[in-house]
Amino acid sequence: MTVGADSPTPELVADTHCHTGEGPLYHPDEEVVYFLDIPEADLYRYDPATGSHERVLDAEGAVGGFTIQESGDLLLFCDEGRIQPWSPETGLGDPLVASIDGEEASRFNDVIADPEGRVFCGTMPSPDGEPGTLYRLDTDGSLSVAVEDARLSNGLGFTPDREGLYFTETGASRISRYSYDRTTGELSDRETFLDASDLAGHPDGMTVDAQGCVWSAFWDGGRIARYDPDGTELERVEFPARKVSAVTFGGPDYETAYVTTALGPGEGPAGTREEEGSGAGALFAVDLGVGGVPEHRSRVEY
Template sequence: MADPTDRPEPRRVADTHCHTGEGPLYHPDEGVVYFLDIPEADLYRYDPADGSHERVLDAEGAVGGFTIQDSGDLLLFCDGGRIQPWNRDDGLGDPVVESIDGEGNSRFNDVIADPRGRVFCGTMPTPDGEPGTLYRLDTDGSLSVAVEDARLSNGLGFTPDRRHVYFTETEAGRISRYRYDQATGDLSDREPFLDASDLTGHPDGMTVDAEGHVWAAFWDGGRIASYDPEGTERQRVEFPAKKVSAVTFGGPDYDTAYVTTALGPGEGPASTREEEGDGAGALFAVDLGVGGVPEFRSRIETR
C-alpha cells in the first residue's frame, strides 16, 4: 500500500447537490468533464479552465450513464432501456433504442465503450426483485445479453492489454474479471478480482489507471481505493462525503482524477449534507500521483 503519510487531498470543484452524482467522463474535444445526477436526469458540464459548471440538460425520467461518440456527441443510457444521442447544439436526437423488454421498471446504471465502439451497459434490479442485466450494444444498434442476473450492475473497465474486462456488482459486493474477445465482444470465464463483502461501503463506479491498477469508488465508504492486478489494495483516498460513486481521469494529460458523490439515498428524497458529509453531491478533483488513459469512444449508428 502507498505511504500512509502521502495523502492526496480532494478538492471540491463543482458544488452541485446531486441526489446521485455519477458517471464522470472527460471530453477531450471540449476539455471539460461531464457528469450526471441520475434520478433527476440532469447532465452537468464542468470546465477546469475557469472552474465553472452548468447544467446542460434537464431531461425526463432518469439517465444512468453515457458515452462519447466518435462525432463528439454524447450517447445517453436512460430508464426503461432507452438509448438516445445528445449534443449541445441540437439537444436530444431520435432514440437508438426505444425500450427493452423486461426493463420497463428499471434503468441503466453504468456504461462503457469498448475498443471497437460497442457499449457494455448494465441495468438496475427492478422494484419487484428481478436482477439486473449487463447488455452489449453493438455498433448497428442491436442488443445482446453479456451477463445475466447481475446484482446491481456498476463500474466497468478494461485491462491495458484489452484481454479482460472488470465488472462491478454492487449488491454482491464484488468486482469480477472476465475474459474479453475484442473481435466479437463476448465475455467469458469470470474470475473473482475483489471480494468487498467485508469492507466498509459498497463498490460502485471504477476506472483503470495508466499502470493497470483499478480505482474503485465506495458508496457509503467515503473513499476511492486502488487495487493492483492481483486485487491487493495499494492506495486509498478518503472523502468528506460518505457516498462516493464514481471516478475517472481527465485533463490534457489525464493526470487529474474527478470523483462524483451523492446525497442519496439510493431511492427517495435526497438526504442532507449534515447526514451525508461535507460536499455530498458535489464533483471533486484529486491528484493521485498516477495518470489515466482516454476512455474508448462509442461508434453506435444513430438516425
C-alpha cells in the same frame, strides 16, 4: 497500503448537491468533464480551465450513464432501456432504442465503450427484486445479453491488454474480471477480482489507471481505493462524503482524477450534508500521483 496524512487531498470543484452524482467522463474535444445526477436526469458540464460548471440538460425520467461517440455527441443510457443521443448544438435526438422488454421499471446505471465502439451497459434490479442485466450494444444498434442476473450493475473498465473486462456488482459487493474477445465482444471465464463483502461500503464506479491498477469508488465507504491487478489494495483516498460513486481521469494529459459523490440513498429521497458529509453531492478533483488513459469512444449507428 497508503492511507492517512500522506494521502492526496481532494478539491471540491463543482458544488452541485447532486442526489446521485455519477458517471464522470472527460471529453477531450471540449476539454470539459461531463457528469450526471441520475434520478434528476440532469447532465452537468465542468470546465477545468475556468473552474465553472453548468447544467446542460434537464431531461425527463433518469439518465444512468453515457458514452462519447466518435462524432463528439454523447450517447445517453436512460430509464426503461432507452438509449438516446445528445449534443450541445442540437440537444436530444430520436431514441435509437426506445425501450427494452423487461426493463420497464428499471434503468441503466453504468456504461462503457469498448475498443471497437460497442457499449457494455448495465441495468439496475427491478423494484420487485429481479436482478439487472449487463447488455452489449453493438455498433449496428442491436442489443444482446452479456451477463445475466447482475446484482446491481456498476463500474466497468478494461485491462491494459484489452483482453479483460472488469465489472462491478454493487449488490454483491464484488468486482469480477471477465475474459474479453475484442473481435466478437463476447465475455467468458468470470473470476472474482475483488470480494469487498468484509470492507466498509460497497464498490461502485471504477476506472483503470495508466499503470493498469483499478481505482474503485466506495458507496457508503467515503473513499476511492487503488488495487493492483491481483486485487491487492495499494492506497485509499478519503472524501468528505459517505457516498462516493465514481472516478475517472481527465485533463489534456489525463493526470487529474475527477470523482462524483451523492446525497441520496440509491433510489430513495436525498439525505442532508449533516448526514452524508460536507461535500456530499459534489464533484471533486484530486491528483493521485498517477495518470489515466482516454476512454474508448462509442461508434453506434443512428
